[in-house]
Amino acid sequence: MAIAEVTVIPIGTATTSLSMYVAEMQRVLEKQEGISYELTSMSTIIEGELNSVWGAIAALHEAPFLSGAKRVSTSVKIDDRRDQVSSSKQKLQSVQEKLGR
Structure with a gap:
């Protein structure tokens, strides 16, 4: 399984705010088959078979x-x-274990 960290930056927009674009991209991900994903504050993590990713x-x-x-x-x-x-x-779990947590 592949794990991808993806950051998409729209350029040439009418505003400096990107949350509208981020929300739309999350809607796009909801429609994708064969993946799981997680939004973070700076990127999106996508997991699945490489072709699906x-x-x-x-x-x-x-x-x-x-x-x-x-x-x-x-x-x-x-x-x-x-x-x-x-x-x-x-x-993440592996790192936590090595930290003794």
Whole structure:
């Protein structure tokens, strides 16, 4: 399973506020099949099979254009671990265990 951290930044909008775009992108993710996702304060974490994750990223990148943005910058980090099952939650749990919590 792949874990992706995605940040989509609409550029060329009428406002400096991005929450309207973030909300719309969350609606887009609700419609994607084969993934789970979590909104954080600075990005969105998407988990699933790599092809499904790529499809979700493409849909996220397109969403601000459909909402009127003139330019979009998307940053993606992917952790694709194939030696064992992994998840964002499991990664955090592993660090907590090493901290003795």
